Amino acid sequence: MQGPNKFLDDLSKLMTNAMGVAQGARTEAETAMKGLMDRWLADRDFVTREEFDAVRAMAQKAREENEALKARLDALESAAAPAAKKKG
Numbered sequence: 342m343q344g345p346n347k348f349l350d351d352l353s354k355l356m357t358n359a360m361g362v363a364q365g366a367r368t369e370a371e372t373a374m375k376g377l378m379d380r381w382l383a384d385r386d387f388v389t390r391e392e393f394d395a396v397r398a399m400a401q402k403a404r405e406e407n408e409a410l411k412a413r414l415d416a417l418e419s420a421a422a423p424a425a426k427k428k429g
Contacts, residue, residue, distance in 0.1 A: 390397075
């Protein structure tokens with residue numbers, strides 16, 4: 342009865358090793374695919390999410406500053422209009 346038991350043990354070891362090899366191959370394939378995608382994206386000059394968020398925040402700040410300056414200019418023009426009418 343030792344024979345079939347040894348055969349099953351050997352088969353079990355073989356399957357375990359095969360699963361380890363398959364897992365390693367999967368990890369290598371994922372790493373290679375990620376590297377390929379990173380290079381492809383870099384070649385196309387796509388921006389990262391962090392870069393996009395930084396530029397969006399800068400644009401929002403510039404928009405808010407523009408609106409504040411416009412309101413200030415409108416107020417100055419309104420104040421200057423009555424003075425211009427008095428001169429004319």
